[in-house]
Amino acid sequence: xxxxxxxxxxxxxxxxxxxxxxxxxxxxxxxxxxxxxxxxxxxxxxxxxxxxxxxxxxxxxxxxxxxxxxxxxxxxxxxxxxxxxxxxxxxxxxxxxxxxxxxxxxxxxxxxxxxxxxxxxxxxxxxxxxxxxxxxxxxxxxxxxxxxxxxxxxxxxxxxxxxxxxxxxxxxxxxxxxxxxxxxxxxxxxxxxxxxxxxxxxxxxxxxxxxxxxxxxxxxxxxxxxxxxxxxxxxxxxxxxxxxxxxxxxxxxxxxxxxxxxxxxxx
Amino acid sequence: xxxxxxxxxxxxxxxxxxxxxxxxxxxxxxxxxxxxxxxxxxxxxxxxxxxxxxxxxxxxxxxxxxxxxxxxxxxxxxxxxxxxxxxxxxxxxxxxxxxxxxxxxxxxxxxxxxxxxxxxxxxxxxxxxxxxxxxxxxxxxxxxxxxxxxxxxxxxxxxxxxxxxxxxxxxxxxxxxxxxxxxxxxxxxxxxxxxxxxxxxxxxxxxxxxxxxxxxxxxxxxxxxxxxxxxxxxxxxxxxxxxxxxxxxxxxxxxxxxxxxxxxxxxxxxxxxxxxxxx
Amino acid sequence: xxxxxxxxxxxxxxxxxxxxxxxxxxxxxxxxxxxxxxxxxxxxxxxxxxxxxxxxxxxxxxxxxxxxxxxxxxxxxxxxxxxxxxxxxxxxxxxxxxxxxxxxxxxxxxxxxxxxxxxxxxxxxxxxxxxxxxxxxxxxxxxxxxxxxxxxxxxxxxxxxxxxxxxxxxxxxxxxxxxxxxxxxxxxxxxxxxxxxxxxxxxxxxxxxxxxxxxxxxxxxxxxxxxxxxxxxxxxxxxxxxxxxxxxxxxxxxxxxxxxxxxxxxxxxxxxxxxxxxxxxxxxxxxxxxxxxxxxxxxxxxxxxxxxxxxxxxxxxxxxxxxxxxxxxxxxxxxxxxxxxxx
Ligand SMILES: Cc1cc2nc3c(=O)[nH]c(=O)nc-3n(C[C@H](O)[C@H](O)[C@H](O)COP(=O)(O)OP(=O)(O)OC[C@H]3O[C@@H](n4cnc5c(N)ncnc54)[C@H](O)[C@@H]3O)c2cc1C
Ligand code: SF4
Ligand code: SF4
Ligand code: FES
Numbered sequence: 001x002x003x004x005x006x007x008x009x010x011x012x013x014x015x016x017x018x019x020x021x022x023x024x025x026x027x028x029x030x031x032x033x034x035x036x037x038x039x040x041x042x043x044x045x046x047x048x049x050x051x052x053x054x055x056x057x058x059x060x061x062x063x064x065x066x067x068x069x070x071x072x073x074x075x076x077x078x079x080x081x082x083x084x085x086x087x088x089x090x091x092x093x094x095x096x097x098x099x100x101x102x103x104x105x106x107x108x109x110x111x112x113x114x115x116x117x118x119x120x121x122x123x124x125x126x127x128x129x130x131x132x133x134x135x136x137x138x139x140x141x142x143x144x145x146x147x148x149x150x151x152x153x154x155x156x157x158x159x160x161x162x163x164x165x166x167x168x169x170x171x172x173x174x175x176x177x178x179x180x181x182x183x184x185x186x187x188x189x190x191x192x193x194x195x196x197x198x199x200x201x202x203x204x205x206x207x208x209x210x211x212x213x214x215x216x217x218x219x220x221x222x223x224x225x226x227x228x229x230x231x232x233x234x235x236x237x238x239x240x241x242x243x244x245x246x247x248x249x250x251x252x253x254x255x256x257x258x259x260x261x262x263x264x265x266x267x
Numbered sequence: 268x269x270x271x272x273x274x275x276x277x278x279x280x281x282x283x284x285x286x287x288x289x290x291x292x293x294x295x296x297x298x299x300x301x302x303x304x305x306x307x308x309x310x311x312x313x314x315x316x317x318x319x320x321x322x323x324x325x326x327x328x329x330x331x332x333x334x335x336x337x338x339x340x341x342x343x344x345x346x347x348x349x350x351x352x353x354x355x356x357x358x359x360x361x362x363x364x365x366x367x368x369x370x371x372x373x374x375x376x377x378x379x380x381x382x383x384x385x386x387x388x389x390x391x392x393x394x395x396x397x398x399x400x401x402x403x404x405x406x407x408x409x410x411x412x413x414x415x416x417x418x419x420x421x422x423x424x425x426x427x428x429x430x431x432x433x434x435x436x437x438x439x440x441x442x443x444x445x446x447x448x449x450x451x452x453x454x455x456x457x458x459x460x461x462x463x464x465x466x467x468x469x470x471x472x473x474x475x476x477x478x479x480x481x482x483x484x485x486x487x488x489x490x491x492x493x494x495x496x497x498x499x500x501x502x503x504x505x506x507x508x509x510x511x512x513x514x515x516x517x518x519x520x521x522x523x524x525x526x527x528x529x530x531x532x533x534x535x536x537x538x539x540x541x542x543x544x545x546x
Numbered sequence: 547x548x549x550x551x552x553x554x555x556x557x558x559x560x561x562x563x564x565x566x567x568x569x570x571x572x573x574x575x576x577x578x579x580x581x582x583x584x585x586x587x588x589x590x591x592x593x594x595x596x597x598x599x600x601x602x603x604x605x606x607x608x609x610x611x612x613x614x615x616x617x618x619x620x621x622x623x624x625x626x627x628x629x630x631x632x633x634x635x636x637x638x639x640x641x642x643x644x645x646x647x648x649x650x651x652x653x654x655x656x657x658x659x660x661x662x663x664x665x666x667x668x669x670x671x672x673x674x675x676x677x678x679x680x681x682x683x684x685x686x687x688x689x690x691x692x693x694x695x696x697x698x699x700x701x702x703x704x705x706x707x708x709x710x711x712x713x714x715x716x717x718x719x720x721x722x723x724x725x726x727x728x729x730x731x732x733x734x735x736x737x738x739x740x741x742x743x744x745x746x747x748x749x750x751x752x753x754x755x756x757x758x759x760x761x762x763x764x765x766x767x768x769x770x771x772x773x774x775x776x777x778x779x780x781x782x783x784x785x786x787x788x789x790x791x792x793x794x795x796x797x798x799x800x801x802x803x804x805x806x807x808x809x810x811x812x813x814x815x816x817x818x819x820x821x822x823x824x825x826x827x828x829x830x831x832x833x834x835x836x837x838x839x840x841x842x843x844x845x846x847x848x849x850x851x852x853x854x855x856x857x858x859x860x861x862x863x864x865x866x867x868x869x870x871x872x873x874x875x876x877x878x879x880x881x882x883x884x885x886x887x888x889x
Contacts, residue, residue: 028687032873033781053872063780063835156582158603158612161820162785162871178822180348187801188613188812218871220602220787222581271633271666274616274800274811278626318811320619320626321804347827361626482830508832509824511800514663517816518797519823521842522832523769524850543769545832 008042011071017097018068021058023051047101054212056081057168071097077212079116080245081168084210086113087250113248120246127211127230135231154198156221159189163225166218169208176200206232207253210245276318276363277303284358287424292354293342309333311400312533315366316513325349326510330392332399342392368513369532372397377475381410385488387460387480388417391424393505394479405437412439416460419448461487471496477503499536506531506546522546550720552736560591565731566640574608575643576601594643599686604793605648608641609671617811633670642678647691647863649679649703651793657855658796676728679704685750688864690877693756696861698749709748717743756884764886765848778879779840781872786817788866794859818842
């Protein structure tokens with residue numbers, strides 16, 4: 001812990017950064033995001049095994065941006081978020097100071113996108129085994145069964161949009177659900193409104209989801225909606241050879257045409 | 268009307284449509300149920316929720332004077348979903364109306380005083396209701412001055428009424444357009460509303476000023492009024508926050524503890540100064 | 547009415563639901579679904595999660611559902627015909643097994659919807675709901691009901707309250723006429739209390755963490771304390787989880803839905819935490835940033851409602867904090883407001 005605190009204090013003192021986005025102790029046994037701008041605030045930073053929240057989403061938050069140059073305590077998911085945001089022109093090289101938490105408790109500095117890319121190239125970025133199992137279960141279902149499964153899950157949804165708010169890739173200034181001319185998605189949290197919202201969200205994250213799981217973690221109704229976007233990871237990879245959040249200058253598979261793109265999805 | 272359901276609108280038929288300016292129309296609305304029309308009354312300054320069925324509701328003030336019965340009018344600018352649909356409707360079509368809501372311009376208290384109306388752009392509608400309500404009982408007021416400005420000549424609304432007021436010896440009408448907005452045959456002033464107001468050297472003695480317009484206009488108009496000695500109690504304006512229910516329930520239109528839909532939309536500058544900066 | 551005290555055998559509890567169902571009353575109760583506890587219609591006591599600390603969402607949906615029709619119409623050529631939506635048609639319903647903070651949470655909604663003009667959609671449903679609450683034998687660190695005038699055995703808002711006084715017996719407090727009417731269906735199962743029962747002995751201990759009047763006063767005075775609201779809300783991501791699970795949050799939206807022949811206007815839950823909530827069509831937003839929206843949440847409950855409706859808009863149930871994806875803890879934030887040293 002003191003290594004982290006010393007490092008951040010030094011970064012703040014020598015003005016490398018204006019704010020460090022890390023973790024602090026939260027309520028009950030929870031850990032939460034912290035925004036250290038002073039040595040005093042830095043002294044409250046912690047890093048434990050429970051520090052799993054992907055903090056990269058805060059880079060897009062208006063009031064956090066206004067605090068000045070950010071430093072970020074990143075896990076693998078956050079690194080990938082930064083890469084994906086970079087490829088979508090949301091962050092530039094050098095704009096974010098990244099401190100990466102290694103598995104052994106030590107920290108590595110990433111000062112350029114190239115160094116992040118290099119690291120990610122040697123890392124396992126796949127989804128967790130229990131999630132893989134769930135996806136296998138879903139894929140083994142008949143279309144009808146899968147439809148029922150999701151309908152039952154969406155039935156719980158209250159459209160609080162916590163999933164969207166927590167997702168580092170849902171930074172759109174005006175989300176499709178918020179557009180009312182035309183009203184693409186019914187606003188109501190009824191069967192149709194919930195279904196349309198989740199399908200739209202999954203489609204907009206296809207090939208962009210960095211499998212951090214923030215959406216499902218955020219959901220107060222315990223809907224495993226990360227599985228929706230996770231299920232799209234392999235198809236996109238197999239069809240277009242692309243995995244989200246690995247390269248800062250990647251072009252987005254679903255918005256780019258290549259002459260050798262497979263056309264087997266056209267019936 | 269279902270007494271139990273405060274959200275159920277009256278059905279209204281569009282009797283007449285007037286094109287006021289690009290994207291701005293006035294609808295004259297008649298109650299589909301004559302009884303409802305006869306029982307309906309409102310006061311100047313109040314507003315309502317107008318609905319295009321299938322699209323939703325929008326908030327407009329009632330632009331006609333309360334002294335004229337049997338119909339109401341609204342003037343609106345095409346802005347978003349509902350207003351765009353509204354603009355595409357024809358005479359004879361049915362829309363919904365809930366209201367009247369909100370507080371009023373206390374014109375009873377203004378009797379025996381001079382009135383100075385200052386309006387900018389699309390903000391003439393709320394003002395028009397007061398102006399006509401006062402003109403319909405002209406003998407109760409002293410001098411009536413109207414200063415009205417728009418971006419360009421084309422953007423001026425109520426052109427025929429402006430002409431009528433211009434003709435009247437008992438109304439002093441000054442119209443102005445922003446620099447660059449004039450046409451070769453424009454006979455009015457050129458300049459922003461606050462500048463023209465300053466040039467007019469308004470008399471504050473025994474005068475009520477009513478100011479409606481875009482936030483910038485209001486911001487620069489208040490100091491001019493102050494310069495000529497208008498006290499905050501004698502300056503009136505309206506606030507327009509996003510509304511849904513119009514009844515103090517849906518929780519979105521408040522400025523601090525004040526609900527614009529219930530406690531407003533009419534405020535004196537004294538009241539405005541007590542409100543936090545949340546509008 | 548004077549409250550009445552009775553004893554019910556735990557073993558007879560299933561009979562209550564059975565009888566309510568035979569009488570035709572729908573029964574809403576907490577039901578466990580994996581990690582969440584929902585308020586749903588139940589057919590028997592087996593389904594009821596009586597051991598749950600609190601349901602994930604509050605019980606407000608019994609009278610203020612997330613989606614509700616307020617107007618209904620058919621479309622003809624140029625003409626619209628309205629089909630009245632009658633708030634009266636709601637059936638007599640029993641809300642069973644909820645907590646005292648659920649029951650008392652309705653007083654905020656009563657104040658908002660009961661203020662003139664009366665919103666009968668809510669009021670009629672509320673009127674037709676009989677609330678049978680269970681006092682709290684346990685609480686967690688998110689609970690702070692005692693700091694906002696409630697408590698684990700608070701009977702305000704309940705028609706009947708049960709308290710487990712032993713493994714075999716429940717204390718039954720019949721609190722209102724409505725409660726008495728419902729109790730008439732199980733009078734035969736009730737016996738008289740023997741001697742004084744100290745209910746407090748069977749309740750969770752919930753420490754008072756702040757002085758409510760001080761918090762109300764300081765919140766009211768803190769509108770312009772921008773630093774306070776920013777500091778509290780930097781991690782807030784602007785979702786609606788807190789508002790939607792809250793028993794007292796009443797803000798709503800209207801949306802129309804129609805096909806070529808008919809349509810409806812729906813009333814939907816909305817939240818002051820959403821940036822869209824106050825956005826003008828012009829693009830101007832009076833509450834442009836999240837700290838202003840967070841301020842609205844706190845000020846509405848602790849400054850505006852006390853002044854206008856004479857009720858504090860919070861029951862201290864802590865649901866918002868448990869549901870919050872980023873650990874915005876309202877108890878902690880209110881405590882820190884209470885600790886502001888006014889100069
Ligand atoms: C007191 C008052 C008086 C006014 N008087 C006039 C007047 O006389 N003339 C005039 O032209 N204007 C007036 N206005 C302004 C007018 O109300 C707005 O221009 C109008 O509401 C725009 O509506 P719209 O449907 O065109 O816009 P939209 O932006 O499309 O809004 C449509 C409705 O849907 C809501 N909405 C928008 N997007 C979403 C979404 N994604 N999800 C959920 N809900 C959404 C909005 O809250 C709105 O109620 C007045 C406003 C007020 C408050
Ligand atoms: S977080 Fe859960 S309840 Fe909220 S909108 Fe997303 S899926 Fe629905
Ligand atoms: S604000 Fe939070 S603690 Fe208070 S009643 Fe609502 S959900 Fe419960
Ligand atoms: S418009 Fe709903 S509270 Fe004012």
